[in-house]
Amino acid sequence: MNKIFSIFCLVGLLSVATACSDKKEHSVVGMWVLTTRTVDIPFDGNQDGVAHINLLKEIDCNKEETLTFEANGTVSSGNEFSNVLHYFKEDGTNMYKINSDCNTEGIISFASEYRINEEDTIMISNRVYVLKENTLTTTYKDAVEIYNEDATEVIETKDLKLIYSRP
Numbered sequence: 225m226n227k228i229f230s231i232f233c234l235v236g237l238l239s240v241a242t243a244c245s246d247k248k249e250h251s252v253v254g255m256w257v258l259t260t261r262t263v264d265i266p267f268d269g270n271q272d273g274v275a276h277i278n279l280l281k282e283i284d285c286n287k288e289e290t291l292t293f294e295a296n297g298t299v300s301s302g303n304e305f306s307n308v309l310h311y312f313k314e315d316g317t318n319m320y321k322i323n324s325d326c327n328t329e330g331i332i333s334f335a336s337e338y339r340i341n342e343e344d345t346i347m348i349s350n351r352v353y354v355l356k357e358n359t360l361t362t363t364y365k366d367a368v369e370i371y372n373e374d375a376t377e378v379i380e381t382k383d384l385k386l387i388y389s390r391p
Contacts, residue, residue: 250295253293254390255291256291256293257288257289257389257391258290258386258388260278260385260386260387261278261279261385262277262385262387263277263311263368263385264382264385265277265320266320267320267322270282283307285307288302289302289303290302291360297337299336299337299338300333300334301335302333307324307326308324310325311368311370311371312372312373313379314373315373343355358389359387360387361385363383363384364384367382367384368383368384370382
């Protein structure tokens with residue numbers, strides 16, 4: 225009887241131990257590509273007559289910004305957007321305009337740790353990223369300064385939203 229009880233205890237202990245080691249990795253693990261960079265204002269940065277709120281469709285610079293999450297809790301970026309953007313509002317028309325100085329020579333990247341606060345909330349360097357289906361979104365509050373036309377005064381600020389998707 226003691227042998228049978230010992231065998232059941234051993235089997236139970238092994239099943240608990242293997243259940244812990246079979247932990248599935250979080251769905252954020254893997255590579256994400258920046259698909260949207262927006263301040264929610266349409267711009268015609270490339271002056272083709274079509275304005276978009278997604279600046280990646282208007283600025284022909286580096287478009288392959290990525291985030292790569294590893295199962296060990298590290299995240300790294302590749303080909304970070306490092307272009308100087310000048311946002312302004314035209315005096316006569318009240319239309320928003322943008323000037324871009326493409327930096328095609330250098331690549332900015334980083335490596336950091338991330339943590340999962342909730343199933344859909346990821347923290348990278350105290351910045352919140354929200355995971356929803358196949359998108360990962362972060363918002364930089366009041367990060368974009370909109371100037372008057374002669375660039376002498378900030379007349380408003382806008383949030384910058386970055387949306388990453390699976391390739």
